[in-house]
Amino acid sequence: MTREVGARIRALREARGLSLSALAAEAGIGKGSLSELETGRRNPTLDTLYAVATPLGVPLAALLDDHDGAVIGGGGVVATRVRVLRETDRTTEVYLLRLAPGAVRTSPAHAAGVEEQLIVVAGHGLVRYDDRTVALAPGDHVRFAADRPHAYEAGPDGELEAVNVIVTPSSGQLDR
Template sequence: MTRTGSAGVGARIRVLREARGLSLSALAAQAGIGKGSLSELETGRRNPTLDTLYAVATPLGVPLAALLDDHDGAAVADEGVVATRVRVLREPGRTTEVYLLRLAAGVERASPAHPAGVEEQLVVLAGSGEVEHGADVVAIGPGDHVRFAADVPHAYRAGPDEALEAVNVIVTPVPPV
């Protein structure tokens, strides 16, 4: 479930899909979701989950911020996970997204590979857990910083006894036009 406006998210997905010349079926197949689900997202009849937004953003070649409400404080939530947008900086050559990420105790947030060149950083504010990227698994705790190429599947896991709170920075290169 998301706290961001589902009608606005759906409209942004539709505009981006059509601008890329993708049919509803083609985007649904690339994102690994049902065509009916994508149609309901685009019309605002279904609330997108964080997993669905990431799944759709990747084949569209856009950062998550391109799909969310375009204001700081916009939040999207799944079971046990809340990502709140802190800031988005759009510069020539890249988009930098900053989120406050909260995972309930024992929760995992898995992400598919982002487009080539995307990099993520995580700075742990509270709690402990693990970051998995590719074949690497790194234990994390308060004050730790992890930086990795996010063009491979990756995951964040909160420890079993306490929530994990971290700043998540995602840098997406913007291809030249």
């Protein structure tokens, strides 16, 4: 998977006419780290993939293995791709998120117009967006604009499991 993800990042970067340095700066990661990702010498984390997807103008699904069941994790957070629906005007991604007790998933702002929904399946935690902190419990549903920084946090006593739906409007750029 590592080589395929790296190849996708490189192809998208080159298609947009971005240098390695420019993409690294926009993503807030080191040029060396990005180079290692592109060549398959470094395993990508969820945070790094989100950081790279935003300046490339693509949904996370454009970087992952292009099949349902693809898994990416790191830092106590595991995301399993459940479904991706590509339509003319948007891409809808559905993931099952699992956060270990006390784990925090901090996300930089996604591309303009991206919206997220979180449906809690099990466990307790928090979601932070804008100036809000919302407590999460099984059955809760939260919907928010994800084109601003946001974060999920599992409670200290158990894993937080949630369905995460991310809707990215089409930008006219390549996303495959």
